[in-house]
Amino acid sequence: MISSIIHFRRLTVYQILMPKCYSPFNKHIITVSKDINTSTEVLHDLTQKCIPLDSDTHALRLQDTKTLSQGKKLHAQILISGYYQDTFLATKLVNMYAMFGVCYNARLVFDNIKKRNVFLWNAMIRGYASNGESEQALVLFYKMRNSGVYPDNFTYTFALKACAGLLDIQGGKEIHYWIDRNGIELDVFVGSALVDMYAKCGCMDEAQHVFDKMSHRNVVSWTAMISGYWQNGLASEAIRLFNEMRIAGVILDSVTLMNVLPACAHLAALQQGKVVHGCIIKNNFSGNVSVGTSLLDMYAKCRSFEDAQQLFDKMSERDVILWNAMIVGCAQNGDTDKALRLFHQMQLENVTPNLVTIVSVLPACAHLAALQQGKWMHAYIIRSGFESDVSVGNCLIDMYIKCGSVEVAGQLFERMSQRSVVSWTVMILGYGMHGQVEDALNLFSQMQQTGMKPDHVTFTAVLSACRHAGLLDKGRQYFDSMNQDYCVPPRMEHYACMVDLLGRAGHFDEAQDLMKKMPLQPDNNVLGALLGGCRIHHNVELAEHVSRQLFEIDPKNAGNYVLLSNIYAAAGQWHGVAKIRTLLKERGLKKIPGSSWIEIRNSVHAFLGGELDWADEASGVYA
Incomplete structure (x- = not known):
């Protein structure tokens, strides 16, 4: 309290003794140096000599502020100069603090000003909206309206941005009503803000209506609409x-x-993607890393790996996000071996992998069943401090399960301090895959006891476990429980599991009744499950009926033809076998050969059934 009184007295005496303006000295500060530190020293020197600075000078220096500490020094100089009630400088100070994300300090400056104009209100509302404090922005907006200060176009723009941040469609519509009622011009700023708000809230019809009404549109307006269509699942409209x-x-x-x-x-529209690539080159964005990453991701997801690789090789600056895009593209499109090679290459180029890299590479190890590489990855994860992350833990469990190390996966699961529904589901699925059905169902019971709600994938894992063990009654129980107890409506994969269970048990009438009750037409997986049951029980008549449906909806799948041929062969109906072989030849279909992997000295080698290109090693293998 005493220090505050002394400070006030100093300011009072300072203001009385000092002349009101020395503009030649103020202009001198601007020309002395563009460096803010030098200017601050000059400011300090002038205040020591009792030469005040005008508000324009302070405003210019605030605009040149590069760090928060420099801004605070200038704020102190403004207070010393007696401008603590200057609305113009207060607006500049609020903008400065908001730019550095310090909304608390900005609000202190705002609250200290007694006479606030629309510019000061706008600066504070924008500061909140731009720094993710959208609720505070809207509270201040409503307070402004009640204060007697009329909002302008920019006020509404900042308030709409806050509504978009909160996905507050009702608040956004209310502000839209005020804009129309008050006759506010739908300029590019207000129009773009409305479009963005409606798009982010998922109201694309309203966004399109506003967009169509705009007399002038800029790149922001168009981009808001394109982004809205894409984010709301309307890629073709985008x-x-x-x-x-x-x-x-x-x-x-x-x-x-x-x-x-x-x-x-998303649409695998490669030709359109190449058109966009041409626009990137034309508009000189080829060197932009963010644009390059999006372009590479597009080529990878369109399975145009040659284009993706050429683009990747041409990029002079390759950050971790670019590497991730390349690794994810390879992993998602089945080129898992290349994904692993890229992971090792990025480290050789001194690019540090992040969390996204890790969760992209681990599934590649799992897909190849490359246990040694997976263990190396696990060691790297421990060294890098990623082991506590739930998503990484889930990927590690999945990797060990698919590499056959169920015991290690179980130990990792038990050590997890936090578990998501994915953690439980992966472990249940793993036990079921390896025939440990009792462990899978016990774990599901534990999950229920913890209060964790299973999702549709969890029930797929549980029903698959029942299917592997032929537990028909248990399967019926879990299938009925999905909708009744957990409000999880059965999907196609759940029906496929149940039809498979019933088919294996020979309950064909019940299986067909279940298929008739499905809300959708059975797909190839459901029909294929029933065909598999026909093979077990030699039901040729039903097999023929099911196969006709399968050949219509999945005519290119040679496996269905082969399965029917095997059913004919088991029943001794060789004319049927000959008919299917002729059909395969006429349609140019061949059964996909089986494949396997072997890991030798941290290298994964893949082989196809009947392939003898590796002739030198073949003799040793087949000896």
């Missing part, structure tokens, strides 16, 4: 609007390109 944007002659920016590329990837 691409259509992008093409309209190009025809309209709007200059593209990097954000637009990064929003349309995922839409191309």
